Amino acid sequence: xxxxxxxxxxxxxxxxxxxxxxxxxxxxxxxxxxxxxxxxxxxxxxxxxxxxxxxxxxxxxxxxxxxxxxxxxxxxxxxxxxxxxxxxxxxxxxxxxxxxxxxxxxxxxxxxxxxxxxxxxxxxxxxxxxxxxxxxxxxxxxxxxxxxxxxxxxxxxxxxxxxxxxxxxxxxxxxxxxxxxxxxxxxxxxxxxxxxxxxxxxxxxxxxxxxxxxxxxxxxxxxxxxxxxxxxxxxx
Ligand SMILES: [Fe+2]
Ligand SMILES: [Fe+2]
Numbered sequence: 001x002x003x004x005x006x007x008x009x010x011x012x013x014x015x016x017x018x019x020x021x022x023x024x025x026x027x028x029x030x031x032x033x034x035x036x037x038x039x040x041x042x043x044x045x046x047x048x049x050x051x052x053x054x055x056x057x058x059x060x061x062x063x064x065x066x067x068x069x070x071x072x073x074x075x076x077x078x079x080x081x082x083x084x085x086x087x088x089x090x091x092x093x094x095x096x097x098x099x100x101x102x103x104x105x106x107x108x109x110x111x112x113x114x115x116x117x118x119x120x121x122x123x124x125x126x127x128x129x130x131x132x133x134x135x136x137x138x139x140x141x142x143x144x145x146x147x148x149x150x151x152x153x154x155x156x157x158x159x160x161x162x163x164x165x166x167x168x169x170x171x172x173x174x175x176x177x178x179x180x181x182x183x184x185x186x187x188x189x190x191x192x193x194x195x196x197x198x199x200x201x202x203x204x205x206x207x208x209x210x211x212x213x214x215x216x217x218x219x220x221x222x223x224x225x226x227x228x229x230x231x232x233x234x235x236x
Contacts, residue, residue, distance in 0.1 A: 002027075002045070002052040005164040007213035008147035008205050010123065014052040016045050017161045023210045024161050025073050028151060029056050030144065033121030034063035036091075038142065038151050039209055040077040049077065050084065059084045064110075064118065066091040066125075068153035069136035070101050073209070079106045091118065093129045096138035112140075122146055126201075132186050133194040141194075143201050150203035150218065154185065156211040156225060166212040169221035174211065175228045187233035195226040 002016045007028075015026040020042060027039040027049055035057050041049045053059050062085040067074040075090075082088055082105065090109045092101060097111035112118065112127040124145040131137050134154035142151045158173040159180070178184060185191075199222050206214040206221060214221060230236070 002048045003164065004052050004055060005213070007165055007207060007215075008144075008149045011144065011147060011149055011205075011207070012056055013164055013207065013213055014041075014049055015164065016041065016048055020044070020073075022159050023157070026207070026209055026211075026213075028207055029053060030120055030123050030125070031056055032123045034119075035061055036064040036066060036118070036120055036123075036125065037062055037081065037088075038065075038207075039067050039073070039153075040065060040075050040081050042072045042076040043080060046077040046080045050080075060086060062088045064089055064091045064120070066140075066142065068134065068141060068151075068209070069139040070096070070099075070104070071136070074153070075104075078104075082106050091127075093127060093138065093140040095129055095131060096140070099138050101138060117145070128194075128197060130194045130197075132190055134185050141198070143203065148202065148204035149207050150198060150201060150205070151207045152198070153209050156206065156208040156214070156221075157181075157184070158211050162212040164212060165215055167214070167216035168212075169214055169216060169224060170211055171221060171224045171228055174225060175232055178229070178232055185229070187229050187235055189235070191229065191235070192226065195222055198222050 102109040114129040203218040
C-alpha cells in the first residue's frame with residue numbers, strides 16, 4: 001500500500017515508489033469540509049492510492065480533484081476516482097479548460113482563473129496559472145493559504161525514494177535529475193516570472209510530486225532552485 005504522512009495540518013502525502021520510473025509519486029489529500037485530492041497518480045497505482053485515501057476519508061466524500069498538467073502521473077486515474085466519488089468535480093485552470101482537457105474525463109472540468117481561490121472549509125486553495133512551469137501549456141500550481149503549503153508538482157524532482165518530510169531542500173539532487181532528463185523542464189524568462197510569484201507567497205511547506213515535502217526555508221529553496229536551473233540552462 002502507498003505510504004501516508006501528514007505534512008501540514010490536515011494535508012496528507014500519499015506516496016508510491018515506481019514502478020514506471022525510479023521515482024516517488026506523491027499525491028495529496030486535503031482533509032476538510034470539502035476534501036480535495038491533488039494529483040491522482042497513474043491508473044496502475046489506483047488500487048494503492050484508493051486504499052490510502054480510504055484510510056483518511058470516505059472516497060465518496062471527495063468534493064474536488066485537481067492536478068498540475070495533463071500527464072498520466074498527474075491525472076491518469078481521474079476517471080477511476082470520479083467513479084468512486086460521485087460528487088467530485090475535476091478542477092483545473094482556464095488554459096487547461098480552453099485546451100479542452102475535459103475531453104479526457106467523465107465529468108466536465110471546473111475552470112479556475114489565475115489567483116482564484118477555492119474554499120474547502122478551513123483550507124483555501126489559490127490557483128496559479130503557470131504555463132510551462134513546471135512544464136506543459138496547461139500547467140497550474142496551487143497554494144493552500146491556511147497552512148502556506150505550495151503544491152509545486154515537478155519542481156524539485158529527484159530520483160530515488162526521498163524522505164517523506166525533510167528540512168534539506170534537495171536542490172543539488174534536483175539538478176542532478178535534470179541533467180539526466182534533458183528537456184524535462186523548459187527554462188527561460190517565463191520561469192523567473194513564475195518563481196517571483198511563488199517566492200512572494202512565502203510558503204512554509206513545498207509539496208512536490210517527486211520529492212520530499214520540504215519544511216525548511218522554502219523561499220530560499222525556491223531562489224536556489226531557480227538559480228541552479230538558470231545556470232543549468234545557460235539563462236542569464
Ligand atoms: Fe509532469
Ligand atoms: Fe510528475
